Amino acid sequence: MAEAVDFFNKTSEPPGFQVKCDKINEFCRDHRTCRDIPIVLVTSGGTTVPLEGNTVRFIDNFSIGTRGSASAEYFLDQGYAVIFLHRARSLQPFARHLPQTHLLDILQIQPDGCLQVREEESQKIAKVVERYHSVMREGRLLLVDFTSLGDYLHLLRATSRILNPLGKRAILYLAAAVSDFYIPVDKMPEHKIQSSNGPLQLSLELVPKMLEALVKHWLQEAYIVSFKLETNPDLLIGKARQALNKYGHQLVIGNILTTRKHSVVMVTQNGEESIQLNSGEITAGVEIETKIVENIVTRYNKFCEEQSH
Numbered sequence: 001m002a003e004a005v006d007f008f009n010k011t012s013e014p015p016g017f018q019v020k021c022d023k024i025n026e027f028c029r030d031h032r033t034c035r036d037i038p039i040v041l042v043t044s045g046g047t048t049v050p051l052e053g054n055t056v057r058f059i060d061n062f063s064i065g066t067r068g069s070a071s072a073e074y075f076l077d078q079g080y081a082v083i084f085l086h087r088a089r090s091l092q093p094f095a096r097h098l099p100q101t102h103l104l105d106i107l108q109i110q111p112d113g114c115l116q117v118r119e120e121e122s123q124k125i126a127k128v129v130e131r132y133h134s135v136m137r138e139g140r141l142l143l144v145d146f147t148s149l150g151d152y153l154h155l156l157r158a159t160s161r162i163l164n165p166l167g168k169r170a171i172l173y174l175a176a177a178v179s180d181f182y183i184p185v186d187k188m189p190e191h192k193i194q195s196s197n198g199p200l201q202l203s204l205e206l207v208p209k210m211l212e213a214l215v216k217h218w219l220q221e222a223y224i225v226s227f228k229l230e231t232n233p234d235l236l237i238g239k240a241r242q243a244l245n246k247y248g249h250q251l252v253i254g255n256i257l258t259t260r261k262h263s264v265v266m267v268t269q270n271g272e273e274s275i276q277l278n279s280g281e282i283t284a285g286v287e288i289e290t291k292i293v294e295n296i297v298t299r300y301n302k303f304c305e306e307q308s309h
């Protein structure tokens, strides 16, 4: 815990931190007073690890936020409210369905100068736009972005503390791919590293395990779901169980890098349950996140019932 405090003391808050916190506060206040639906904090995308104070270079990872953005949509479909804490420019709920690379190809200019979406695409896009506007009208989705590891952790702590008074109505779904290693500010050069100094050797330190602080101090009654990512299947369940035992939260979802889009394992104190897509579902374009979210909703309802007895 002391290491976590030290990390926050040494790492500056992200740009616009107070404005973001005010928006999160307002969103949660509205939900506390006017509605009785769970709020899910979904984290999504990778974190950068800066190598320089005035950052030119950074270390990044593969995550583009497919898991987080798809899951956020399915939580919204369940009627929940969602705070979507995501890496800037990674995938976002609803917007992810718009063609990212050939956006200009699907637009046409009409003789009267108005812009129109090509007919082949327009029905699909209209549905997405309708779903997006409907959740925004209902005030059920808040988008908050981060870039670096420090930004992410400051926002995670602040949001968790804001959610804490909601008790078990808060759910955490930690799908972001968060770096385990970083360079503390006091060990980082202020200016751009010069190649004229020769080959570069880096020394990275371990990021303090924030799940401990989160479960014990920031959000004590919430339903907390973390993810464990491995590349070696032999390690997955053991590592997931280790995290569960160490932090004492409700659920760890294990996934392997290469199979994560069609296979995950839900690990709890009571056992393991695997969730898979079969070949028919894969061909039909079913997303595994729909099954993951349905499974969590069942578990969460049971958790709430047990807590109220």
Ligand code: 9Z3
Residues within 6 Å of the ligand: 045, 062, 063, 064, 065, 066, 067, 068, 174, 175, 176, 177, 178, 179, 226, 227, 228, 229, 230, 255, 260
């Ligand atoms: C995950 O395991 C996510 O499922 C993925 C999703 C990052 C694999 P994509 O964005 O990928 O859909 O391409 N997230 C958590 C990864 C992580 O950093 N977990 C830490 C660990 O494994 C613990 S919280 O040690």
